[in-house]
Amino acid sequence: MLKFFSNTFKHGVHPPEHKEDTNKLPVRQFPFPPLIVLPMQQHIGKPAQVIVREGQEVARGQLLAKADGYLSVPMHAPVSGVVRKIANVPVIGGQKASGIYLETFPFSGQEVVEGLPVPLSASPEAILQGIQDAGIVGLGGAAFPTHVKLKIPEGKFCEHLIINGIECEPYLTTDHRVMLEQADDIFTGIRYLLRVTDAKQVIIGIEANKKDAADHLADRIPDDLPVKVKVVPVKYPQGAEKMLITALLGKEVPLGGFPIDVHAVAVNVATTAEIGRLLPHGRGIQERVVTITGPGIKKKGNYLIPVGTPLRFVLEHVGAAENLSEIYMGGPMMGISASDLDISIVKGTSGIVVFGDENVKRSDKIYPCIKCGACVDACPISLNPSRLGILAKSEAYDTMAEEYHLMDCFECGSCSYVCPSNIPLVQYFRVAKGIVRKRKSAVAHV
């Protein structure tokens, strides 16, 4: 009803933000671990293909693995060292996947080797190639290859370039710090993005809890760039691309469609900064800013950590509580629980939130759905999670998909967060989506 007057999206929730612990702490360089454990698939798409051999000495920034096709990105060496082993490495979820064990040279200066610069004057195609070559993926957590996202499909055009500085996940402050500390990189990144998207205007969307970052960027907008900084009210999940587009442009992305369908392209602000930082030097991603926080951490902060740093090494350095009980890679709303400490920091790791035993307040008691409607009022895309939950319990997966838009759920967790009955709705939906996908592919193969 108030759509015309409000610069936000419909529904959503307000989980406690908990950002004050780290949002004033400048980004600090993390020590290099003695051993880097580098999975080859840190992005959506095909794993990178290893091009080095065991025993080979590599320099920091050197290409270790090349992209396997279009939907894939290469991997660069996060440290100078020796390739100890090319084997499966532990990844989140308790599985193992192809990767590289890289032993860090203990006394190396860790100088970064640079490649061929990609100048702003390069063609849009060359810039897209440069973005892929730099191994850049969405750093907000999704880790979708950025060059794929930036490719404007035939017959479509981009009018609005949206820079996503929302960071709506509780606890996380990486984008906040990047905005305060890397304004120049962000604007350089925007110049590259304007070259490839040909957008008419740029909007940097920032939530009201990062007013300092909004002011900082607004004061530094170069005169020749069509950039606006827009502050929107704090609400989860505003950082979800479609929610942000609705908040900033007042338009809804058609169901099953993409932002380009409303002439928009949205890029995370840290991703933008990486493009601006890496491309002029022909470098690849070898580290990222990670917020390490939560009640189980002593030295909370924002750290620049080499990709592939093992979680155990990270936690030892930040003084994690001995009785740590739960670790969320990403925030507490959409992050994934770490099942062991042998996994490593990957390109999509925006934060590590650690809870001790006494901090886990979630109850294990599940009540039946009392149809209170809290989930209906929370769902940012106006699904009926209550109904979907009841259907999931009776295993009516096809009805869920066909009549209740199951497949459009992006698992933001708002419904489970507000549920007074503590029903793990998102978990139900994940399972249901998996089954529906399996059935569909089974049908397709008949």
Next chain:
Amino acid sequence: MFSKTLRISSSPHINKGVGVDVIMRNVIYALLPVTVFAIYAFGINALLVILTSLIACVLTEHLLNKFSNRPSTIADGSAVITGLLLGLTLPPIFPLWMTFIGGVLAIALGKFVFGGLGYNAFNPALVGRAILQAAFPVAITTWHPAFLADRFTRVSESVLTFPFAKPVVDGISGATPLSAFKFDQVTTESADLAMGLISGSIGETSSVLIALGGLYLIARKMMNWRIPVAILGAVYVLSGILYWINPEIYPSPEFMLFSGGLMLGAVFMATDMVGSPITPLGVVIYGIFIGLLVVVIRIWGGLPEGVMYAILLGNSLSPHIDRLIRPKVYGT
């Protein structure tokens, strides 16, 4: 270091922390002023009826769970609410043995047979009351004046009627404002109605305290405000139109709002989350439907009061409303 086994969970890893038990507890808090005032107005008889209803409901819930080998659900507080609500809808000198049966059936037939909390199609307290109304039509319409001088010292013979015996009505009885209007064309002052200085069911008489309880729950976001607003609005508008057409034969809209069980029903019964629709538009339709039915039954029906049947019919309609009225999905 870090030898402890990690706990893993599916995202989201945090919950707002307002559980079903918290909501139920707050509904009980919201009902307390109404209950205390009812006992103050009707004395020891009302206290006995409410206690009996509470005991019957909680005991039934406990025993049914026990006999069907389920974990006890008393702690969620819903049986307490059913007991309180049932007690509050009964006349102040309703025989205790009938009250007890009402409480047992409210839980057994109103809730348990459907599968317990969350699955009950109807408001359990109203199911219990509907059964009592059908079984004991005289006793449930035998009213009693409020604020009698000896109300804290004398227990009515009717209340203590021996099980399965016919209740004896002691000398004094009082007509409710609605029955006085329906059968004797006598209207009552709206101010007296609002403050509860009248005869009626135990908990329905003080509209002001009921509304306060509702406001508390609305402020805590534990009640859908659209439901009472839609019901009361529909009643006010329809009875207002009728009153405007002919004030001689139709009651004033203020009288309609503050008399009988409307306020209690609109605030505490129709808002039962399980029996009401889930979408904002759905609950408005549900509320208007109930409000219109209340007026229709009161004015053209054979009974002076129609809130109970109106809400039960509304409950039966709400799954259909949810099937028809769905939220507009983003991007469609």
